[in-house]
Amino acid sequence: MPFLALQMRTSDPAFWVLVIVAVSFVVIAVAMVMIAVVVGRVARAVVSVERKVEPLLERIGALAEQVRGIAAQGKEVGEQLGVMSGHLSTATMHFSESMALVRDEVRELKEVVGLSTETAREKVAMISRSIDETHAQLMTTTNFVTSKIVSPAREIAAIMAGIRRGLEVLLSPAPKQINETYAEEEMFIG
Numbered sequence: 001m002p003f004l005a006l007q008m009r010t011s012d013p014a015f016w017v018l019v020i021v022a023v024s025f026v027v028i029a030v031a032m033v034m035i036a037v038v039v040g041r042v043a044r045a046v047v048s049v050e051r052k053v054e055p056l057l058e059r060i061g062a063l064a065e066q067v068r069g070i071a072a073q074g075k076e077v078g079e080q081l082g083v084m085s086g087h088l089s090t091a092t093m094h095f096s097e098s099m100a101l102v103r104d105e106v107r108e109l110k111e112v113v114g115l116s117t118e119t120a121r122e123k124v125a126m127i128s129r130s131i132d133e134t135h136a137q138l139m140t141t142t143n144f145v146t147s148k149i150v151s152p153a154r155e156i157a158a159i160m161a162g163i164r165r166g167l168e169v170l171l172s173p174a175p176k177q178i179n180e181t182y183a184e185e186e187m188f189i190g
Contacts, residue, residue, distance in 0.1 A: 014142070014145055017138075017141070018138075021134070021138050024134065025134075028127060028130070031127070032124060032127055035120060035123060035124065035127075036120075036124070038120075039116065039117060039120040042113065042116055043117065046109060046112075046113040049109065050106060053102060053106055056102070057103065057106075060095055060102070061099065063095060064096055064099065067088055067091055067092040067095065068092055
């Protein structure tokens with residue numbers, strides 16, 4: 001039974017079922033590609049943001065160290081500068097808090113990207129399972145249609161052809177005997 005699908009006619013409902021399934025596979029494949037593209041773009045955007053934020057964190061750290069150094073020198077200068085050193089200490093604290101907030105935001109962003117990637121993987125796996133299940137159901141349906149409709153229809157057609165041939169043999173006029181005489185016009189070959 002080579003390539004049964006290529007022997008189908010367009011008037012056969014099974015042909016249209018195969019066409020619909022093929023179109024469905026194409027739509028599913030396009031959806032999977034689009035999901036992969038979106039996940040790739042999100043991952044690239046997160047990596048880009050991460051690269052831009054890391055130098056800022058290093059600069060903030062360097063600034064915090066410089067502010068601490070200035071605060072230490074301010075204490076040595078005297079009491080009048082003591083108030084100013086208090087302000088600088090507060091600024092340093094704010095810088096540290098800001099740096100901690102930025103680190104937390106980057107950590108949360110990494111978690112979001114991780115969750116997005118995992119969700120995308122799960123969705124791709126789910127789509128793959130759906131395709132496998134659809135393929136299995138299609139094969140089951142095709143086998144069912146072949147065994148319950150196509151094969152019995154072929155057998156009935158063969159039986160009907162046999163009955164027709166049998167009736168033709170039974171109902172045809174009896175052949176003339178060889179030893180009978182034929183009229184002259186029957187003997188004419190022309």
